[in-house]
Amino acid sequence: MSAEFAAKVFALVDGTDAVGFSGLFAPRGRMRFGNGEPMTGPEEIAAGVAGFFATIKGLRHTVVREWYAGADTIIEETVDYHRLTGDTVTVPAVTMFHVDEAGLIDDFRVYFDLAPLFA
Template identity: 55%
Template sequence: MSRDFVQRVFEIVDARDAAGFAALFAPDGRIVFGNGAPMTGPDEVEVGVRAFFGTIAGLAHRVEREWQVGDDTVIDLVVTYRRLDGGEVVVPAAVIWTRDADGLFRDYRVYFDLAPLYA
């Protein structure tokens, strides 16, 4: 995996391109935000991510560190969220993903505390 792929993923997310992000998932790929319910398959991922994007004015990811072992990648990052009321909130986060032989996400997990975003 190249650093270019990591950058491309977060460029898609920061552009709030739900369809583009969902296209990175295998047909049975799933995403889980924290302790939320899994969303499985590109269609469900697109609907769920689009709904989340509707609750914020924008976001920007800054990758601090990343590690890869085989098909698994762990990313330590900081995310700046722009709230609908014009405020900003900075939140540390971790993302763990596994890609299949075609390079699509099989499993994608996001760990963060979004309570400050909606406070």
């Protein structure tokens, strides 16, 4: 994949655009947060991501390192989560995704510890 596509992914997430983000997924594309249950398909992904967005004021990703190999992308990042209480918590994370032949995400995984966000 490309750095431009990854930037689009993070721009939609940082803009808390759950529907726009889910539109990047294939019809049977899957998304998994850490050890949570996978969400399958754009509608389920949009609902799950919107539910998460409702628990925060906003967020901002900062890319630390990125790797691209064909249809696979791995990004190490820090994420500033703006809590509903007004303060901010920064959490390290790794996002990995794969795109299908049509350029749509068919597998998306985020690895992070959200305990500091909800502490």
